[in-house]
Amino acid sequence: MKTINSVITACLLFSVSSFAGILSFTNFHTPPQVDAALTTLHNTYPGQTSIITIGTSYGGNPMKALKISSNPAVNDPTKGDVVYVALHHAREWISVEVALYLADELLARYSTDATLHADMDRLQIWIIPVVNPDGYAYTATWGSCADVTSPRMWRKNRRLNSDGTFGVDLNRNWGYQWGLLSGSSNTTTDDTYHGTGAFSEPETTVLRDFLNGLTNFKSFVTYHSFSELYLRPWSYTTSDPPGEPTLKSIAQRNINLIAAVHGHTYSENIWYTSSGEATDWVWQEKRVAAFTPELRPAPTGAGGFCVAASEIIPCAEENFPAATALIHDAARPGVWIRDNAGDTGAEPSTGYPWESPDIWTVPAVLNQNATVDLHIHVSNSTGTNMQNVTVDAYYTDPRITLEFPSPTAVLIGSAVVNVPPAGKDIVMSWTTPVGTNIWGELHWCVGVVIKHKEDMPLTTIVNRSSNIACHNFNTTTVVEGSIINVAATNFLNVAAELVIDFNRNELPPDWKLELPSIKELQLRNKILPPTTRKSRLLKTQGIILEPGQTVKIPVKVHFAKVPAKEVLVRIKGDLLPLVAGKRTPVGNGYTFNVTAK
Amino acid sequence: MSALLLFTNFCSCHRNTKGNMDLEPTDKRPVYHTTVGDADEAEILQQQLLVETQNVMVPDLWFYAKDESTLNKMKDLGYDISKSELKHVYSKVVKSEPLTDEQIKAFKIQLINREKDHFVIRGTLEQLSALQNKGIKLMPLDYEPRPREVKVIVSRTEDVQKASEAGLDIYSTQIGKEREIIIYGGAFDYAIDAMKNLKFNVSIIK
Numbered sequence A: 001m002k003t004i005n006s007v008i009t010a011c012l013l014f015s016v017s018s019f020a021g022i023l024s025f026t027n028f029h030t031p032p033q034v035d036a037a038l039t040t041l042h043n044t045y046p047g048q049t050s051i052i053t054i055g056t057s058y059g060g061n062p063m064k065a066l067k068i069s070s071n072p073a074v075n076d077p078t079k080g081d082v083v084y085v086a087l088h089h090a091r092e093w094i095s096v097e098v099a100l101y102l103a104d105e106l107l108a109r110y111s112t113d114a115t116l117h118a119d120m121d122r123l124q125i126w127i128i129p130v131v132n133p134d135g136y137a138y139t140a141t142w143g144s145c146a147d148v149t150s151p152r153m154w155r156k157n158r159r160l161n162s163d164g165t166f167g168v169d170l171n172r173n174w175g176y177q178w179g180l181l182s183g184s185s186n187t188t189t190d191d192t193y194h195g196t197g198a199f200s201e202p203e204t205t206v207l208r209d210f211l212n213g214l215t216n217f218k219s220f221v222t223y224h225s226f227s228e229l230y231l232r233p234w235s236y237t238t239s240d241p242p243g244e245p246t247l248k249s250i251a252q253r254n255i256n257l258i259a260a261v262h263g264h265t266y267s268e269n270i271w272y273t274s275s276g277e278a279t280d281w282v283w284q285e286k287r288v289a290a291f292t293p294e295l296r297p298a299p300t301g302a303g304g305f306c307v308a309a310s311e312i313i314p315c316a317e318e319n320f321p322a323a324t325a326l327i328h329d330a331a332r333p334g335v336w337i338r339d340n341a342g343d344t345g346a347e348p349s350t351g352y353p354w355e356s357p358d359i360w361t362v363p364a365v366l367n368q369n370a371t372v373d374l375h376i377h378v379s380n381s382t383g384t385n386m387q388n389v390t391v392d393a394y395y396t397d398p399r400i401t402l403e404f405p406s407p408t409a410v411l412i413g414s415a416v417v418n419v420p421p422a423g424k425d426i427v428m429s430w431t432t433p434v435g436t437n438i439w440g441e442l443h444w445c446v447g448v449v450i451k452h453k454e455d456m457p458l459t460t461i462v463n464r465s466s467n468i469a470c471h472n473f474n475t476t477t478v479v480e481g482s483i484i485n486v487a488a489t490n491f492l493n494v495a496a497e498l499v500i501d502f503n504r505n506e507l508p509p510d511w512k513l514e515l516p517s518i519k520e521l522q523l524r525n526k527i528l529p530p531t532t533r534k535s536r537l538l539k540t541q542g543i544i545l546e547p548g549q550t551v552k553i554p555v556k557v558h559f560a561k562v563p564a565k566e567v568l569v570r571i572k573g574d575l576l577p578l579v580a581g582k583r584t585p586v587g588n589g590y591t592f593n594v595t596a597k
Numbered sequence B: 001m002s003a004l005l006l007f008t009n010f011c012s013c014h015r016n017t018k019g020n021m022d023l024e025p026t027d028k029r030p031v032y033h034t035t036v037g038d039a040d041e042a043e044i045l046q047q048q049l050l051v052e053t054q055n056v057m058v059p060d061l062w063f064y065a066k067d068e069s070t071l072n073k074m075k076d077l078g079y080d081i082s083k084s085e086l087k088h089v090y091s092k093v094v095k096s097e098p099l100t101d102e103q104i105k106a107f108k109i110q111l112i113n114r115e116k117d118h119f120v121i122r123g124t125l126e127q128l129s130a131l132q133n134k135g136i137k138l139m140p141l142d143y144e145p146r147p148r149e150v151k152v153i154v155s156r157t158e159d160v161q162k163a164s165e166a167g168l169d170i171y172s173t174q175i176g177k178e179r180e181i182i183i184y185g186g187a188f189d190y191a192i193d194a195m196k197n198l199k200f201n202v203s204i205i206k
Helices: A002-016 A031-044 A093-109 A114-121 A133-139 A202-212 A244-262 A278-286 A309-331 A518-523 A529-538 B002-010 B039-049 B068-076 B101-106 B125-133 B157-166 B189-197
Strands: A049-056 A062-068 A080-086 A123-128 A217-225 A229-231 A289-295 A359-362 A371-380 A386-396 A410-419 A424-431 A445-451 A468-471 A473-478 A483-489 A496-502 A512-514 A543-545 A550-558 A567-577 A586-596 B031-035 B052-057 B060-064 B082-084 B091-096 B110-114 B119-124 B148-154 B169-175 B181-187 B201-204
Touching: A031 A049, A031 A062, A031 A093, A031 A133, A049 A202, A062 A093, A062 A202, A080 A093, A080 A309, A093 A114, A093 A123, A093 A217, A093 A289, A093 A309, A114 A123, A114 A309, A123 A202, A123 A309, A202 A278, A217 A278, A217 A309, A229 A244, A244 A289, A244 A309, A244 A445, A278 A289, A289 A309, A359 A445, A359 A468, A371 A386, A371 A410, A371 A445, A386 A424, A410 A424, A483 A496, A483 A567, A483 A586, A496 A550, A518 A543, A529 A543, A529 B039, A543 A550, B039 B052, B039 B060, B039 B068, B091 B125, B110 B189, B119 B125, B148 B157, B148 B189, B157 B169, B157 B181, B157 B189, B181 B189, B189 B201
Parallel strands: A080 A123, A080 A217, A217 A289, A473 A586
Antiparallel strands: A049 A062, A062 A123, A229 A289, A359 A371, A371 A424, A386 A410, A386 A445, A445 A468, A483 A550, A496 A543, A496 A567, A512 A550, A567 A586, B031 B060, B031 B082, B052 B060, B091 B119, B110 B119, B148 B181, B148 B201, B169 B181
């Protein structure tokens, strides 16, 4: 482990100490100079870049994105989208520089670094160096950090509020958990004023709509300063989000990568909450890995928001490997596990994502409180031995809407293995729970999460990451009119609509699955008046579940004649949160191998 | 250009014939009030019924409605709607002659900052009118109120959260030589008062 770390560190140091780009970072870029820098990059690399105006600010200033891709004129849905933004807060100038440096360095190394070249060819990389152009222009008018009342210390955008004051904190204006006074302010003069409503500001609306428009969103980084922190969701509360083990692993890996460059160890701890933050929204709405690096200087360092220009390059250098690590994670399957027999490692996978052939137990039929062998097969597409691969296995009540790790998933075991190019089989001992699942059956779902320093899962959603798979498969015998039970739990923090469907086209022609009516199912779960109103506003069709509610769905099986062989019955559920904007479904399902008598 | 806009906006308050500040609402559109479960609901209303949010402070939502049919649709959905008095809805940040704590409390004004020869305060148009009617001199704000740079020393990590909730905009936190927690940030006087009431050690740097 130590030897490998040393080798990785040495390679990184060698590569970052020679800045390969074409821009100058001897001073901070003024707003016009940022535009000029983007133009310079585009003119120098016309085949790999395009500049897109994604919208305009409150003051009518364009918000620009630099798209980096092997074919930037085409929006390719098979390529993952990784996004880096900077300057939500106007005074945090160094964040702009780190974003520009990232763009510059990626483009310069495209022709010299084979691994980066291959990664970049598989992705669309978006760099938005200035989220708050009005605020940025204002900070550049005059002043210094020595004068806290001067424009240089301005943080917010430049909205004229109705009471005559100016500005909304753009990183308190995002829609998830917006407006909590434990993490933002409703006083217009305050620097953390959250605005009149979620997404009240054009700047956040523009960025939200841009992210909603991405077809294969993989990761999100929003640069801020200062204090040398590397933060992850949640920001609005001290509680852990779903998927905390995954987010923590990525954050710690990135902190180590940053520290390896110039010895600055960014902390992952912050002692106060902030609601309405961008990364919370991204994780909640998209389940896409999202991080907030708070850049140099350290809390005890000199300069604060006005850090010296001489810090730009070392700060950008140290953040470069963490940024490219996320690119590498997003680019391709390294070590991976199949979602179903047809899975080739593509993200997202197609077909039913809960039928991993790479997860099985011996014996196959489970009993309660029984020790079984859990077998896991890990594939390796890198062509080289991947050492120190962590394989975490979980089990859970299979309540549709599964992600791994999820709040109810219980860790079966964790193994650290070496995976050769031919793949690796792992066996873990698993003692099944005492008793049944919540509806009285001996049926659990097993999920596996694979992590490696050079290949991290960037989500917890099974079909969106080749690092995660699950097996939710039950064998059952039915007669005409038998009931197969499925259940769904709303693991989201907001009320959601559950939509159920099954594989009617794959069933024998005389087979029919009878689901209870939505009305009947809804009676089992009372919903609160605000949820009822949201449901009516959004014209929902499915069953509505409050956060944490579970609904058991008895599915009646009808058939006229007994088929010659088993029938695969697949029942899929999707949870659609009751939110404004794009409602991203989170779903999973069941497969029953049914023997009819 | 932005400097010009800054001063233009600050000078949009006029004095009436009595020499008092004009505290009439400049936006005369009707504002309605209802309650929502959370901010998501306000957003969904905005999206689905094109309701324009004036302000959300959960559970309160103040909004402008496109037309009567929008209000009727909302009522059909179960919303209780009332028309708001504009002077209760709109606020202003103004300068006033120095006030006592009792006056601030009595008129339910929010103190922002105490300066040498004036206070910066915020109130609804009604609250400010009441103040003005009592002979308190109000003046338009001709500069942007800014926080003071402060250093706050606390002993527990949970106090950092309390300082934030009191209104401190935190720049950085660090551990001192005696394991105390030193917070640097920006705070208006109302927040400084709140932190002092929490017995935090607050010193104004600038």
